Amino acid sequence: MTTKSLGKRIGSLPPAVWMIAVMLVFYGANTKNYFTASNFISILIQAAPLFVVACGQTIIVLMQGTDLSLGASLNMMTVVWVVLMQKSLPLSVALPLAMGTSVLAGYLNGLIVAKMKLPPFIATLGMQNILNSVALVASNGSSVYHEHAIYKIIAKSSFLGVPYILWITIGCFFLTMVLLKFTRFGARVISMGGNPESLKVAGYSPDLATIQAFTYTGFMTAVAGFLLACRVESGNPIVGNGFEFNSVAAVLLGGTSMREGRGGVGGTVFGVLLIQILKNGLVMMNVSSIYQTAIIGIVVLFAIMLDAYIKRRQEE
Amino acid sequence: MEQQPILTVRDLSKSFPGVRALDRVEFDLRAGEVHVLVGENGAGKSTLAKCILGMYQPDEGEIHLHGEKVCFSSPKDGIAHGIVAVYQELTMVPYLNAAQNIFLNREPLIRGTGLINHRKMQRDAKAILASLSCADIDTKIPVKLLDVAQQQMIEIAKALSFKPRIIVLDEPTASLSEREIEPFFEQVRMLREQGIGIIYVSHRMQEYHRIGDRITVLRDGKFIRTLDVGELGDEELVNLMVGRDISQVYVRTKNEHSGEALRTEELRDHKGRVNGCSITLNRGEIVGIAGLVGAGRTEMARLIFGIDKPAGGKIFLHGKEVTGKAPSYVVKNGLGLLPEDRKRYGLALKSSIAWNTVAVSLKSVFPSGIVSERKNRKIAEEYVRLLKTSTPDVVRPVSQLSGGNQQKVVIAKWLSAKSDVIIFDEPTRGIDVGAKMEIYALMDRLAAEGKAILMISSELQEVIGMSDRIYIMKDGTITGEVMRNECSLEEIGRAMVLGKEVLA
Amino acid sequence: MMKRIGTYLLQSKYAISVTVLIFVVLGASLATSSFLTGDNLITVLRQTSVLFILSSGLTAVVLTGGIDLSINNSAALVGCIVAQLLLLGVSIPVVILAGILVGVVIGIFNGLLVGILKLPPFVATYGTNMVVLGISTIVMQGKVIYDLPRNFTPIGVGYVGILPIPVIIAIVLTGVLYFVLQKTTLGRNIYMLGSNAYAAKYSASRSVLDTVVAYVICGVTAAIGGIVLTARLNAADANMGNSYGLQIVAAVVMGGTSLLGGEGGIFGTVIGALVLTIIMNVINVIGVSSYLQSMAVGIVIILMVWLDIFTRSKREKLSRV
Structure with missing residues (x-):
């Protein structure tokens, strides 16, 4: 690799990377015990469910869509899982069933977008409402609990010094990356975003590609719901609220573009980390929660503007 | 070298709501020939090509492949029978690399897994590109970073990867500059040598001689004639395409030219597509700008209209300087623009x-x-x-x-x-002959009323037929200027390509 | 006969939305005996009007081909500022003006992000949404304000004759926006921009200005909505916009205004807001679990937009010459 192309590669890193670097320096200088393994592990554990959701969202954004139903899907999945366990179904049955609801929701999203020709935004907006209803009805509107060892195993126990929750997250990352880079499924997702016509010419139905993509995103959400439920040790009909937008923000901050099928799940890592490191640092610095929302909003908006600006300069 | 045709089309008809796009058309194709489909816009060339490819299903008529009747319900069937196309609009996915684009949805897999064998795919892609003498194309970077000519070659590589017996090339040179066209023709001739039958759809007269073996003329959806290249001269061929004497198509009444309407001085843009263009346009005058695609004609129009800001030079409208002003200001001062892609921009x-x-x-x-x-x-x-x-x-x-x-x-x-100063950029693209004549008559009338018209066109006949004066543009500069009737089609065509001064 | 009705329905712009509205009203009156009572209708109208006011300006933005996700929190911010100013004893007209000014500023900010920086509207306004929520939190210092001055609350709960004041505000806004969108050159430019932004550019129209104006309209109606909401709740809190969230967008798209821009209109949004509110009202009244509200809403959103897209494509096929 020549120095020039290396330089180009660095230049094409999403601004999130630089902003993370700046934040690490800033927080490191302003808080005690910032650079400790336990702090970073806790950042990563906090970030895990959002990251897994964002893996799925990356696929949809690559196809020039957005999935607004992911938060509601998380709500539903956590509730259904715990409720099924309350009904004394064994974990091995309850968990696949609950995850199945999220996968099914994703599949339905795909069906509505592909066959009814609704814009993804509207289709998933409708689905969001429907899934929230399911979550509320199943949980009767409040958190549901059921004692089980699985929560602690996933969220607290480690293998090789790394908590299981992170292993699963890493697994989701590699799965999505491999799918995007090394399978026909991934090539189809990228061509749907870049030039759906090309897929038709290649003899593959864009409808089918759409349905597959949404279904996969449903699966990622199911995994994220599992992690989230383990972390909060319950099922909760509003625990996932906001994940849909935060995941879109993370994906965009990671440099994936809503045009042309550009980007990938690698950037999303930085997008999620940016949000989580920012939040964690504000807490570490004892910034009053009153100011946190505004600060996060401004940083995120700034990063998005920076990214748009850099992309436009590159285009020209 | 008479031989059995590999593809025969008999009595093919296809209607769309309101139009009979093809009306009992005949066509045949031999192995190892380039058969050019010509006709005006709307004559049915693309429709015929699409029927052969299986994108459209004909209403009536038959298609025979190697003597057997075939009936395609989708391009997939066409591909299965060895018929592939290179489309006018590129079907590239911008953020996939060349190899991924060539083998989209047919990627070689590592045995026993669903994983793409990138190494084999790269090797295969390189091999195909090498067979097209394009081994220098980087197959690992997103095709978006490649230039249009390279993307065009990748399109062809993609077509070849199907091991076709028939290739349909639909206006393949539309987005190529002249520098890129000759190497492209080399590749087409190579394919011909390999015994592949090539259907070549084009509206560029200059190309027929350079690449074609036989020509089939269509007009208003009807089959007119199949002939050998060189059988007829250009003018006669045009008459066949247009269906009447060209002198009837292009009406240009003599009228007085009074006063300067538009002038540019050494106009330049930031991207190097326009490098110092000076033109003048008078009231009551139609001035044509002849040039190939990529010569910088549309870019110049955009500069004059104020969509892009010029890097240098000056623009005067009715003697008033409007350089670098916004479109709203320029329009207020009397400029209008018919953009080349009217559905997208107009x-x-x-x-x-x-x-x-x-x-x-x-x-x-x-x-x-x-x-x-x-x-x-x-x-x-x-x-x-x-x-x-x-x-x-x-x-x-x-x-x-x-x-x-x-x-x-x-x-x-x-x-x-x-x-009162209107730029017509490719005013008759995609318009049938009858409507074309009406547009010409309209332009003539507008000029007679004292309006100034700047016409940009790739159709040489219309530039020559309608203009009082013609500027020849090449690589962003004006390389020549000729008066009406001073110059023949061939001469201007050569000047467009070679950039030589036309007249002493 | 059926065929003629069918053809008519296919041709009229709001036909689908009106039909759905009629069915929803019919269904509602059959499902509950109390739906068609005067009291309940007034309640429905009052509930509708807040949602409608919030969505009304969004219609203009969606017509340009954009979207504004910052409305709910903008409305909340305006409500918070208004409440704080009232507590300081500032006079009501000044407070209202200040609130609207905040809406204008947010609108300009969004408009510039979209028009000049060319950020995708979805992203830009989502960012704004977070920022304004943050500002609200700072303005309120994490507290909730109750008990606003007595002469302020009528904006939300008062009546003129039998009509609640929010309903009157909604009707006035409908009229104003109808006039602006259908009868002025500005409105025309908004439609043309959404229909084809490139063509607008090649027609020498000032697209950036039109974009900013559309977002400002949206900001102003968000502000008005925020004021009405605050008066109705007789309270202000940074999160008061949360429950409206995407309902605002839903009301607009259910009314047949296309997210691609250039098609639709303010009456569609009136109908969209009505349908949404009636469904929620009925589910409340008939005593089914209120948790099913959003299920019904979700299904109706999908069906209504699908019907709209479906008939539009049929219509195009029918009228091709």
């Missing part, structure tokens, strides 16, 4: 004829800022009458009009804005 397709007609003149028609639909309709109806736009009413969306009538709406838009 019209709000979903909106009505009435709305589009006053899109530019909104402020002057309704100075109070309050819109009256009735007055709006009246104005639109006036222009419908004046321009003979064929439509039952003015409230329907322009998307429902034919190409020629859409172009008239664009013209109405500028007339209602009282523009």
Whole structure:
């Protein structure tokens, strides 16, 4: 690799990377015990469910869509899982069933977008409402609990010094990356975003590609719901609220573009980390929660503007 | 070298709502020949090609492949029978690399897994590209970073990867510059040597001789004649395509030219597509700009209209300097522009004829800022009458009009804005012969009324037929200027390509 | 006969939305005996009007082909500022003006992000949404304000004759926006911009200005909505916009205004807001679990937009010359 192309590669890193670097320096200088393994592990554990959701969202954004139903899907999945366990179904049955609801929701999203020709935004907006209803009805509107060892195993126990929750997250990352880079499924997702016509010419139905993509995103959400439920040790009909937008923000901050099928799940890592490191640092610095929302909003908006600006300069 | 055709088309007909696109067309193709399909826009060339490919299903008639009757329900069937296409519009996915694009949805897999064997795919892609003498194309970077000619070669590589016996090339040179065309033709000749039958759709006269073996002429969806290249001269061929003597098609009444309307001095843009263009245009005059795609003609129009800011040079409109001003200012001073892609740039397709007609003149028609639909309709109806736009009413969306009538709406838009200097960029692209003649007559009338018209066109016949004066443009500069009737088609064609001074 | 009705329905712009509205009203009156009572209708109208006011300006933005996701929190911010100013004893007209000014500023900010920086509207306004929520939190210092001055609350709960004041505000806004969108050159430019942004550019129209104005309209109606909401709740809190969230967008798209821009209109949004509110009202009244509200809403959103897209494509096929 020549120095020039290396330089180009660095230049094409999403601004999130630089902003993370700046934040690490800033927080490191302003808080005690910032650079400790336990702090970073806790950042990563906090970030895990959002990251897994964002893996799925990356696929949809690559196809020039957005999935607004992911938060509601998380709500539903956590509730259904715990409720099924309350009904004394064994974990091995309850968990696949609950995850199945999220996968099914994703599949339905795909069906509505592909066959009814609704814009993804509207289709998933409708689905969001429907899934929230399911979550509320199943949980009767409040958190549901059921004692089980699985929560602690996933969220607290480690293998090789790394908590299981992170292993699963890493697994989701590699799965999505491999799918995007090394399978026909991934090539189809990228061509749907870049030039759906090309897929038709290649003899593959864009409808089918759409349905597959949404279904996969449903699966990622199911995994994220599992992690989230383990972390909060319950099922909760509003625990996932906001994940849909935060995941879109993370994906965009990671440099994936809503045009042309550009980007990938690698950037999303930085997008999620940016949000989580920012939040964690504000807490570490004892910034009053009153100011946190505004600060996060401004940083995120700034990063998005920076990214748009850099992309436009590159285009020209 | 008479031989059995590999593909025969008999009595093929295809209708779309309101148009009979193909009417009992005959066509045949031999192995190892380049068979050029010619005809004016709307003659049915693309429809025929699409029927052969399986994208359209003909209403009547038969297609025989190696003597066997075939019936394709989709391009997939066509591909299975060894018929592939290279489309006019590139079907590249911008953020996949060349190899991924070539083998989209057919990627070689690592045995026993669903994983793509990138190494093999790269090797195969390189091999195909090497067979096209394009081994230098980087197959690992997103194709978006490659230039158009390279993407075009990748398109061809993609077609070849199907091991076809017949390739349809639909206006393959449309986006290539002249530098890139000759190497491209080399590749086409190579394919011909390999015994592949090539159907070549093009409207560029110059290309027929360089690449074609036989020519089939279509007109208004009808089969006219199949002939060998060289059997007829250019003028006669054009007459066949147009269906009448060209002198009847291009009407240009003599009228007085009075005073300068538009002048540019050493105009340059930031991207190096326009490098010092000086032209003048007088009232009552039609001036043509002849040049190949990529010569910088549209870029120049955009500079004059104010969409892009010039890097240097000056623009004067009626003697007043308007260099670097916004479109709204330039338009106020009388400039109008019919953009080359009217569906994309010229019209709000979903909106009505009435709305589009006053899109530019909104402020002057309704100075109070309050819109009256009735007055709006009246104005639109006036222009419908004046321009003979064929439509039952003015409230329907322009998307429902034919190409020629859409172009008239664009013209109405500028007339209602009282523009007196109008740039026509490819004014008859995608328009059938009848409507073309009406557009020409209209241009002639506008000039007679004292308006100044700058016409940009790739169709040489129309430039020569309509212009009082012609500038020849190449690589962003004006390389020559000729008066009407001073110059033949061949001479200008050569000048466009070679960039030599045409006349002493 | 059926065929003629069918053809008519296919041709009219709001036909689908009106039909759905009629069915929803019919269904509602059959499902509950109390739906068609005067009291309940007034309640429905009052509930509708807040949602409608919030969505009304969004209609203009969606017509340009954009979207504004910052409305709910903008409304909340305006409500918070208004409440704080009232507590300081500032006079009501000044407070209202200040609130609207905040809306204008947010609108300009969004408009510039979209028009000049060319950020995708979805992203830009989502960012704004977070920022304004943050500002609200700072303005309120994490507290909730109750008990606003007595002469302020009528804006939300008062009546003129039998009509609640929010309903009157909604009707006035409908009229104003109808006039602006259908009868002025500005409105025309908004439609043309959404229909084809490139063509607008090649028609020498000032697209950036039109974009900013559309977002400002949206900001102003968000502000008005925020004021009405605050008065109705007789309270202000940074999160008061949360429950409206995407309902605002839903009301607009259910009314047949296309997210691609250039098609639709303010009456569609009136109908969209009505349908949404009636469904929620009925589910409340008939005593089914209120948790099913959003299920019904979700299904109706999908069906209504699908019907709209479906008939539009049929219509295009029918009228091709």
